[in-house]
Amino acid sequence: MKNSIVKRIFVYIKNYRLLVLLSLILAAITVALSLYIPILTGDGVDMLIGKGNVDFKGLFGKIFVIISCVILMALCQWLMSHLNNRITFGVVKDIREDIFEKIQKLPIRYIDSKAYGDIVNRVISDVDTFADGLLMGFTQFFTGVLTIVGTLVFMLVTNVPIALVVVCITPVSFLVAKFISGRTFSLFKEQSVIKAKQTALTEEVISNEKVVKCFSKENDFIEKFEDINENLKQVSAKAIFYSSLTNPCTRFVNSLVYAGVGIFGALLAISGGISVGRLSCFLSYANQYTKPFNEISGVITELQNALACAGRIFEILDEKSEIPDDAGALSLSKVEGYVELKDVNFHYLEDKPLIEHLNLNVKPGMRVAIVGPTGCGKTTLINLLMRFYDVCEGRVSVDGHDIRNVTRHSLRDNFGMVLQETWLQEGTIRDNIRMGRPEATDEEVVDAAKKSHAHSFIRRLPKGYDTVIGEDGGALSQGQKQLLCIARIMLSLPPMLILDEATSSIDTMTEQRIQNAFKLMMEGRTSFIVAHRLSTIRESDVIIVMRDGHIVEQGNHDELLSKKGFYAQMYNSQYSQI
């Protein structure tokens, strides 16, 4: 499992392999120089022997070499961090684009079943954590290991006993760090559970603040919040404290190493076993040597974290895409408008059949109304027609072609859809209306808006058609949003129409005018209309009355009324007295 994740990560890094290689080389140079400079400094110190005994000439030479090395090292360091940035941010961009492209291909069933926040999280923070952890972690790991190895080699070459002192004491810091992180892990886990609880409550309350106020529930929720908050405080304080013990503890080990080197080195120096310059160099190594150990233990947690994020990212990328269109899939062009549903079965959940043995035959230009109580399967029918979902059994066909043998693009191009759940994109009003036909001229846009009776309110907006509306329509009222969605369709004029409660939030006066416009538009176009207001569908050619996934009645308005069945009952409820 982990191996396969690592393999796939390499696929992303592959595009940057030259940069990665270069970065590694630079890292090696940086490490080598950072080890070399203390030697030079130590040599410099050794040239100051005492009063009147200083080798100035040799010292100047050393200083010159030190400065050159430092400048070279700085350049390498700068270039390396620049390269690392390129790699990290590049990989982040690549992965994000891949996920986004994947989202465009995911079946709607998958998107419906997931919380949006979850997917968004993967695209944003998981990718960030992944890249930071992995790439930064990797370079740190690499330089860390190089530093350790380099220091060890130098120390062993210069003086074996002191080197052994360092080697023996240092791993203790590693162990200490590991011990602490093991202990804190469970605390952090507990913390994240409580935090999630708090976030959920915050989200729920703040996004529904108005309802909370309606019932004066502010104080109850504040109480609840305080409870969780107090709990979080206790756990976080502990978690943060324990985790922050790592630094002091490892620093203590450092000072032990330092003291050890100092004592042994000095004792050796008395008997002339080591020069003072070399000793000072050793001392600075003692500082440098333990640092990568601390870093590496930190890096390991980060890497684990990164792997977990990568796992979540690949989970989305591995999700089954919509079944792609057949290579030989037909591209519908001039659609006549025959629509047929033959023995269609459909369910969202395996054990809960929704639509069973549905048959429907629609001729070109027919106006089909679908009515029925909430949850009877009306909206599902539309999901099937648009091929947002595939039928489980049976088939849906347009002009005699099973829609599974037709490209989705051409199928959807031929349907115009207005849904009850209005959805607008951030952007100008004009761009929103133009969504279905980006090449439409300004005149055509205005014309469509006029037809849908949106023109008058658009004109009154601060910047008219160029007014930018926020995410999901922003400040527009539900009714206004619906008018814009209708204008969208009036502009693209597809050969078949689906109106799912398209005018539910529009007042009846305006609705009636829009109905007239629809009527004109539906002339010669096959259309499916879902509506609660039965008055809006009386003139349909066929009214299909659905109940629990079945068609219970079918016929035109008058026929159905005279049947005195379910339809008649629904229709009459509009006229009944309290």
Added chain:
Amino acid sequence: MKRLLVYFKNFKKEAVLAPGFKLVEAVLELFVPIVMAGIIDNGIGNPDPESGKRYILLMGGVLVLLGLLGLAFSVTAQFFAARAAVGFSAKLRSALFKHIQSFDYATLDKVGTSTLLTRMTSDINQVQSGVNMSLRLFLRSPIIVFGAMIMAFTIDFKAALIFAIVIPVLSLVVFGIMIITKPMYKKVQDKLDRVLKTTRENLTGVRVLRAFNRQGKETDKFNELTKELMGAQVNVGKISSYLNPMTLVIVNLGIALILYVGAGRVDSGILLKGEVVALINYMSQILVELVKLANLIVNISKSLASAERVADALEVTPDDWQIAGSVPENESKRISKTNEQDTEIVLEARHLSFSYGGGGDEALTDINMVIKKGETIGIIGGTGSGKSTLVNVLSNFYAATGGEVLLKGKDIREYDQNKIREIFGIVPQKAVLFKGTVESNLRFGKKDATDEEMWQALTDAQIKDIILEKGGLSAPVSQEGKNFSGGQRQRLTIARALVKNSEILILDDSASALDFVTEKNLRTAIYNSRAGKITIIISQRASSIRHADHILVLNDGDMEMYGTHDELLKKSSVYRDIYYSQYPEEKEVAL
């Protein structure tokens, strides 16, 4: 950040002790090079090897002791830092949550929920880690840096002057880079926000986008955004990449200078070799600290930006005129209370007008209506005619900008908010449930409701059967009631309001997702259960309100007419239009 300092109030002790202990630890650390210098000059350099060895061992012991003391002090410091940071952010979180609870509708509209949410969560978390880091590490760096300089002066004045040059240059570099990158980080954040928004948009609008075959265009747009984001990230990265190499160069130049100056001083016998080593060690200590600091700086800049956002949210206050529950002095006397004796009149609007903040036309103009005990009132009008606004003003969620609302003869703004909430029950347009059980939701309006009352409400709201199927009153409700369909949620929110059984019930188009049969049954049940109390129904369906005692017809925020169905049919052209558009048969009869 300054604005948030008050939340440290209860953690003054910790906030002082944490850096205090850090300071002691840092000072202890600063002694190490001096001890080492002693080892070199008095130990190794001692003419008597035996006393030299003794000295070395003694000083070695001192080094270990310094380490131990450092450990003790820094552990204590970490403890106080964690306490202070966590306590501070808990306080801050709780304060912001409470503050948001005090927002009125107008403020909520103005601020918007999504930004409040990010401030409550990620921003405060960022601030917490920033405070923790600052207490632990940020203060340590200046102590070490300046401490090293002071120690250098104790060794040799002339050589220490190098420190006095190096440190200002370093500060210039560190702060310069911090100042340059701060706005750049903000830009990165903004670009990231846009990437997030587009992702979200493509999920919420997946049906529409696919219906219009926009996948390709959306992908292009997204790729453009990620490219911009990457550009911004690389740009800021370029600048912050200078930090470490530059400090490296400056510090090592300092070391070279020390060697150079030190050589002269050793030659003339003013300095000892070990002292030069100590000076070099101090310089290296500065470098180590600054590298640590550099890694922190990004974090600290982010925290500062977050702190600003939190402080901004905490400073949001309702505009003066919008503070519900306050009456301007001079106005309260002006109110005539002629109807005070008429106890039948419960709610009255007089020349009521209202406009939303930020200018714009009036949403309501000169509304006059009288509602008596036991009446059912209908409010009808076109899209955007001001129906919801009117009930929100009547129930004092928004304060009227002109005229007045009288509740039982008294200006509604004189009432305690809680009293008003008790009198009014509202079923808002957006059917929202809260995580918990059916029971916990139903008890929203009445904590001590009996099972009987709840079942009655569910029956009246036409949802008893569904709840029975789902497992009764203890059936779970997921966040926002997502495990119920739209129509079911609507009926549950109605039941919730019915349990409350308030004096005045407002139904704001709350049956729109119900089919006509269910709606009719619901209407009858509500009518029967609310005898003697006031019910206000907003609807676009004439059938829902035609039997009301009075109907208010709104047209673009103006009151077209207030009267009974029959009166309106005769005199109100707007009502006639609406009515006949829904009952075309009757139109034919009437004509």
